[in-house]
Amino acid sequence: MVFYDFEVFKYDWLVVILDMDNQKEHVIINNSSELEAFYQEHVNDIWVGFNSRGYDQFILKSILCGLNPKECNDHIILKGQSGYSFSGQFRKFPLNNYDVMQNIDRGLKVFEGFMGNNIKETSVPFDIDRKLTDEEIEQTVFYCRHDVEQTVLVFIERKSDFEAQMELLKMYNMPLSYINKTKVQLSAEILGATKHNYDDEFDISLPPCARVEKYTDVPEWFMNPENHTYKKGNKANKLEKIMAGIPMTFAWGGVHGAKESYHDKGYFINMDVGSLYPTLDCLYPEYCFSRSVPEKGLERYKEILRFRLQLKAEGKKKEQAPFKIVLNGTYGAMKDKFNKLYDPRGANNTCVFGQILVGVDLLERLEGVCEIIQVNTDGILIKMHSYEDYDLIDDIAYEWEQRTGLSLEFDDYGYGEIFQKDVNNYLIMDEWGHYKSKGAYVKGLGTLDYDLPIVNTALVDYMTKGVPIEKTISECNDLKEFQQVKKISGKYDCIFHGGTFSTKEVRSKTGSKRKVKVYNNDGITIKEKCVRVFASLNHPDGTLYKKHSITGGVAKIENCPEHCFIFNDEVNGVTCPELLDKQWYVDVAKDRLKGFGVTL
Numbered sequence: 001m002v003f004y005d006f007e008v009f010k011y012d013w014l015v016v017i018l019d020m021d022n023q024k025e026h027v028i029i030n031n032s033s034e035l036e037a038f039y040q041e042h043v044n045d046i047w048v049g050f051n052s053r054g055y056d057q058f059i060l061k062s063i064l065c066g067l068n069p070k071e072c073n074d075h076i077i078l079k080g081q082s083g084y085s086f087s088g089q090f091r092k093f094p095l096n097n098y099d100v101m102q103n104i105d106r107g108l109k110v111f112e113g114f115m116g117n118n119i120k121e122t123s124v125p126f127d128i129d130r131k132l133t134d135e136e137i138e139q140t141v142f143y144c145r146h147d148v149e150q151t152v153l154v155f156i157e158r159k160s161d162f163e164a165q166m167e168l169l170k171m172y173n174m175p176l177s178y179i180n181k182t183k184v185q186l187s188a189e190i191l192g193a194t195k196h197n198y199d200d201e202f203d204i205s206l207p208p209c210a211r212v213e214k215y216t217d218v219p220e221w222f223m224n225p226e227n228h229t230y231k232k233g234n235k236a237n238k239l240e241k242i243m244a245g246i247p248m249t250f251a252w253g254g255v256h257g258a259k260e261s262y263h264d265k266g267y268f269i270n271m272d273v274g275s276l277y278p279t280l281d282c283l284y285p286e287y288c289f290s291r292s293v294p295e296k297g298l299e300r301y302k303e304i305l306r307f308r309l310q311l312k313a314e315g316k317k318k319e320q321a322p323f324k325i326v327l328n329g330t331y332g333a334m335k336d337k338f339n340k341l342y343d344p345r346g347a348n349n350t351c352v353f354g355q356i357l358v359g360v361d362l363l364e365r366l367e368g369v370c371e372i373i374q375v376n377t378d379g380i381l382i383k384m385h386s387y388e389d390y391d392l393i394d395d396i397a398y399e400w401e402q403r404t405g406l407s408l409e410f411d412d413y414g415y416g417e418i419f420q421k422d423v424n425n426y427l428i429m430d431e432w433g434h435y436k437s438k439g440a441y442v443k444g445l446g447t448l449d450y451d452l453p454i455v456n457t458a459l460v461d462y463m464t465k466g467v468p469i470e471k472t473i474s475e476c477n478d479l480k481e482f483q484q485v486k487k488i489s490g491k492y493d494c495i496f497h498g499g500t501f502s503t504k505e506v507r508s509k510t511g512s513k514r515k516v517k518v519y520n521n522d523g524i525t526i527k528e529k530c531v532r533v534f535a536s537l538n539h540p541d542g543t544l545y546k547k548h549s550i551t552g553g554v555a556k557i558e559n560c561p562e563h564c565f566i567f568n569d570e571v572n573g574v575t576c577p578e579l580l581d582k583q584w585y586v587d588v589a590k591d592r593l594k595g596f597g598v599t600l
Contacts, residue, residue: 003048003155005148006059007140008073009124011131013063016144018152021045027141032063039064039093046096046179050108050151053099053180058083061090097180098162100155106487109530112150113485114450116572121528157447164321171322184333184341187326191297193290193340201344202228205287207353209404210361215243218250218360222352244363244372254351255359258374258423263597267387268418268428270411270436271397272379273358274312278305278327280353281346283405288350290334290343301330354378357404365396374423381428387415411436419463419596427463427596435464441592454481458589459596469589469600473582479534479567479574482585486544486557487530493549495531495557497566498542499523519545519554532568535561535584 003018015035017026019042028035039060049056055076062072067087075086084090105111113119122143124136132140155162165186169178172190181189206219221227221239229237230252238251248257273279281289282302289298308323333339334347354377362380363372369392371383384393390412397408414431425439437443442460445453454476461467476482488495501517508514523542533544541564544557561584567574576582590600 001046001048002042003148003152004052004056004060005049005144005151006056006069007126007144008059008069009126009128009132010070012137013059013069014137014141014144015060016141016148018148020152025145027145029137029141032066035060035063043094044096044176046098046176048098048100048151048155050147050154051099051101052097053101053182054083057095057097057180058086058090060095061093062086064093065089094177095180096176098165099180100151100158102158107530108147108150108154109528110485110487111154111448113483113487113530113532114448115150115153116450116480116483116570117150117153118146118570119485119528119530119532119568121530123527154448160318160321164325167322168325183325184329184336184339187329187333188340190326191290191293191301191330191341193292193297194294195340195342196292198291198343198345201348203345204228204352205349207284207357207404210356211403212356212360212364214364214367215241215360217241219356221250222356243360244367246372246375248359248375250355250359252348252351254377255355256374256376256423257359257372258420258426260420260422261595261597262373262420263418264383265417266415267384267389268373268381268413268416269384269390269393270379270381270413270428271362272409272411273354274407274409275305275309275327276354276358276378276406277331277350279406280350281330284349284353288346288353290330290341290346292341292343301326351377357406361404362400365400366393369393369396373418374420374426376423417463419598421595425595427460429464433464435460441595450480450483452482452484452585452588454585455589455592457481458585459593462589462593463596469593470586473585473589477576479576479580480571482534482576482580482582483567483571484533484560485530486533486560488546488557491549492529492546494547495526495529496521496523496545496547496554497526497564498540499545499554501554519547526566528568531566532571533560533564533566535581536563536565536579537581538565538579539563541565 001020003020004015006013006015012030014027014029017038019026026038058072058076059069062069065087072083072086075081076083109119122139124132124140165179168186168190169176174189178186178189204222212219218239227237231237236251238249240247240249243257246257246259248255282305285298304323304326308320308327311320330341331347331350333341334343336342358378358380359375363375366372366380366382370385370389373381373383384390401408413428416428416430418426418428420426421439425441427435427437427442429435437460442456445456454473458469458472461472462469499522500520502520503515504518505513505515523545543562543564544560545554546557547554563581565579593600
């Protein structure tokens with residue numbers, strides 16, 4: 001296995017490669033013969049990179065083909081084109097490429113920041129219009145090496161994903177080159193899908209087993225041709241209504257509803273449907289499953305679901321992982337017009353079936369028997385009036401399960417306590433002190449999303465142990481716990497630290513006058529597009545702004561302290577300086593706590 005990263009300039013290119021098997025580093029600069037020799041020696045290895053599926057593999061192949069890597073770079077970066085369309089010659093050079101990057105990622109630098117590592121960037125501009133000097137080459141190699149080392153760390157954090165994909169290749173006897181495919185592409189291959197185009201995306205059906213007696217307007221909304229669109233104007237097309245005392249939203253992506261800013265104690269039960277979408281696909285394939293999959297593929301899908309549920313019942317979490325890739329990826333792939341599983345009618349029917357059966361049918365059975373706390377596409381959280389109602393709730397669930405073919409998993413919290421901001425942000429603690437949390441504000445942060453961790457810790461400790469917010473924050477002296485990692489997207493040119501605005505009068509095209517605020521360009525320009533910031537007691541330290549690359553407009557970076565300092569060096573093991581404004585973090589934590597129904 002080798003890890004690699006390319007840097008490309010107009011007149012220079014270089015690559016840093018870490019050969020993990022032989023524990024050796026290779027730095028190749030403007031030497032295509034040396035690169036080709038290394039490629040031939042390691043053509044059967046797995047090449048790992050960050051965004052290598054979308055970028056680095058094509059730079060490698062362009063050099064091997066004798067093409068200009070800068071032209072390939074510009075084709076991908078500036079023109080926004082796929083590397084596959086740059087040259088048909090790329091097929092001559094197979095590559096077992098594995099990309100650590102996932103669709104939701106914001107970039108390697110963000111992960112480096114979360115991990116507490118150095119996130120400084122090279123001062124060598126990538127649009128430099130001349131050959132690099134020896135010093136510039138040396139600096140570029142230094143930062144490229146750093147990025148490859150960081151890619152190794154991200155890979156280690158996500159090793160289970162790699163192992164799951166490798167296991168799938170072995171199970172279904174697929175070539176190693178398929179490691180370059182996304183999870184949903186792998187799913188399509190395993191199920192034997194063939195690409196088809198469909199024009200019946202909104203040929204909607206309703207689950208034949210459903211009992212809808214009170215809220216009949218919900219299925220009617222889905223069947224109404226006027227609602228067979230994802231947007232109305234610039235807004236998402238959705239049905240909003242009050243059901244069982246809570247605001248509910250039905251749409252083409254799912255249902256959700258919850259008591260907002262809610263804090264209470266009582267007898268809570270969470271009822272989740274096990275593997276809802278895969279089960280619906282198996283129960284109602286004529287409506288919900290991709291028609292691009294042959295009968296043999298459907299039987300394989302059913303077999304995968306049965307085996308995965310068996311492993312789940314046996315508590316074998318790691319062994320489930322490969323099967324979850326196929327089961328969970330199929331629904332999303334049905335909406336991807338570039339995937340062989342593409343069949344948007346199947347995806348829409350799957351989503352509608354789930355909403356009707358859980359968000360309407362099951363809710364109707366429970367309404368009046370208990371208090372509905374929150375609803376989503378695959379589950380309902382309820383509060384019983386008394387624990388003596390448990391058997392009644394269980395009987396309702398049993399009837400629903402027998403009729404629908406779906407299975408409900410009960411989480412019994414005994415006499416518990418809940419803090420709920422909305423359906424996507426809550427913490428619920430059971431009678432015995434164990435808790436479950438969901439959402440950015442209260443989830444347990446990992447190595448790759450370690451942003452404002454002290455605030456999460458303060459909220460969770462208050463909710464679960466009654467520890468005052470001020471105590472948690474004031475007693476912490478680890479600077480990393482207070483970090484915020486901010487990155488601007490490609491829409492913006494640069495970050496400004498501090499600076500002022502002036503009011504300017506401008507005239508519109510119609511001749512009317514209006515006043516606008518204009519940045520005075522008196523802040524400090526930051527060369528990095530990703531920074532680590534902390535609240536500052538030094539009031540001359542300003543906030544952070546970003547400059548739009550097209551309009552030139554300057555706007556504040558979201559949720560940034562009014563006074564902050566930047567620390568892009570490694571922060572692991574660094575203690576808090578006196579400059580750190582801990583009160584800012586206390587205020588943020590208390591403000592967030594209000595959203596969970598608690599005011600201090």
